[in-house]
Amino acid sequence: MSATTAPLLSVERLTMRFGGLLAIDDMSLNVAARQITGVIGPNGAGKTTFFNCLTGFYKPTEGSVRLNHPKRGLMRLEALPSHQVAHKAQVVRTFQNIRLFPKMTVLENLMVAQHNALQHASGFSLAGLFGLAGYRRAEAAAMDKAIGWLKRLDLIDKANTAAGDLPHGMQRRIEIARALCVDPLLLCLDEPAAGLNPRESAELNELLKHLAGDEGIAILLIEHDMSVVMNVSDHICVLNYGRKIAEGTPTHIQQDPNVIKAYLGEDDADEQLHAEASS
Amino acid sequence: MATFVLAPHSLSPATRLKDAAAVAFIALLLGIPMIGLTTVDSGGALQIATRWPTLLIFVGIAFAGRLVLRYGIDQFKAHQLTRERSSAATAAAALADSSGRTAKPALTWVAWAALGVALTLPIFFADNRYVVDTATTVLIYVMLGWGLNVVVGLAGLLDLGYVAFYAVGAYTYAILGTQFGWGFWEALPVAGAMAALFGVLLGWPTLRLRGDYLAIVTLGFGEIIRVILVNWTELSGGPNGIASIPRPTFFGLELKPPGDDPTFSSFFGIEYSPIHRLIFLYYLILALALLTNLFVSRMRKLPIGRAWEAIREDEIACKAMGINARNVKLSAFAIGAMLGGFAGVFFAARMGFISPESFTFSESAIILAIVVLGGMGSQLGVVLASLVLVLLPELGRDFAEYRMLLFGAAMVLIMVWKPGGILSHREPTLRYTADGDGK
16 A cells, blocks of 8 residues: 555554464554554454554563554554553554443543543642633533534534433444544544444444544554445455454455455355356 | 323322321331330339330321422422423433433532531530530531542442541541640641552552452451551550540630630630530531532542543543543542541541541441442432431430341332432533533
8 A cells, every 4th residue: 555654553473362362363464544444354353352452451472563653753552551552652442342431421421531631731630629720721622622523423412411321323423432532543443333224334434434534543443344344444454363364455355265265164255256257 | 101101290199198108107117116115214224115206296207208208209200201201202312311400400409408407407406415416427427428439439449448548537636636746637637648548558459359359358458457456556555545635626726614725615705515515526527528528529520530430430441541540540549538537537536535446347338338328429319328327326226236127127228219329310520501612
């Protein structure tokens, strides 16, 4: 792809071992800025483990994850604890099984995402306790940012509703909105289209394209819904049994025999190839 | 869902009376041992006397109270129902929203009424030591409840050893006061800081624990502190405790019989009465408790408060949002412990004598029960639960051996009727209003 510029994130020879299980095996991947990189693979291929290694929730057994941060320079994500990956490196993730703060309102969820900036502005609660003007300004700015995202993701009607009371599709959007409030450089979405209906999936496509194209946020996308992945990804990486088996553009991936084999099995793949040949 | 609900305001008077009668019956059953019978000391021998008229009044109050309460609940529900129907399209979401808005003014009203009663209580009972003293006890528990609410209600860290911080505060003041001649006001911040330090000390090793495991460790911590106090005789006086702890002063004026130094009564030129000290102590703990409330409710609306609640809701999501879960948890432990320490200082100053016996596990259990019964995170709920949990045993004083039974039964009943606590409604820390930013 864009080999001229240095990649935003480069994963090199990443290996994650749980006892005897090799969850990720010697995987390397580059993620370019302002692009959507899809990570696909059958169930249990190691996609979520890959995300966990990236975002500090797991410490990889071997390998490195390097982020080329525009302001802070080169950062080694595998050495950072999870909260610093989000706070300092601005690599923010969502979860496969949605993790909102269910009893807090949607707006509060988005305010929690801006905790570090606000906590700093509140003078570690002292300035906030006395309601000093500086803190009030910071809080108003944080509210504006949260409300801005809520409006753009069509969630503003639900701003004061407890997040846990909302339907599934909406919770997915809230989780993305909340991640966006952390000001991500790289947004890691773990199956954002799971449980969405076709219309919601189509809206998600538009949103992702907008975020990468207009907002300049690089997106790393784990997804099973091919209508989403093939549609929005600039680049796709396919995992199977923890190994990277293919990488390339969506059209390239769709024709890759290894990928077809991984998804459809040996015989089916043969049949499909025959079918393609005869047509 | 609205179609399944019988319109509550259409309940027949007979149904209402039946309902109230059932409550009155329960009150009667409870009241026979608690109020109907009492022990009198007649020449050294205890005899049982009866108080049937008082019991009758009690049952009558329960009956009337239930009628009024039922009516209030029905009105509230009917109000909710009409709202629900009017916005049937967005029923599910609007319900959570609208119930919040209608519940709020009623609760605010109750809170102000409670404050009014609290402020004027000593004026009406200026000659009744017992009432002022019991009210002071209630307020200590209210303050402890508000402090523990930070740890359990907001941050969701189940702490079964909260009394340890209460003890640390009390002993810090007792030692500073008796050994080094410190006064109440100088010792207050130091003891608070000391308790906060112990909070961090407990918090640090338990950072990775949750739920039951955390509860067991905190339980152990509470016991460790108590056992240390029993055994480290040089420091704490062991089981004998520490006596003649200095009393709090009113801007440097002592509240004691007139002597050489100017005292409260001589300074203001009023006749000395021992009740002055009790009333002063009452207002002191009221002020401390109100400050605690103000502090905690402000903290809750700050980023740190929201982070506490977020940790309770989902720690992993917090980390993914860049929140340092360790600092957030430690701050909850420290702040909660500090407030417990303040209450401990007051306790030591009020009693003038402390011993490890005042800081047993059952104290922790009572404070935790206050928080849980009141509704986790609810400030007003803590007040109501403290009233119930302190006054109930006081009413059943003559039947000390059944107190815990009654106590347990009351808790079970509240948990059956109100699983989320007496007041389980959660008020958002901020709201979005359509005209620009929120408040």
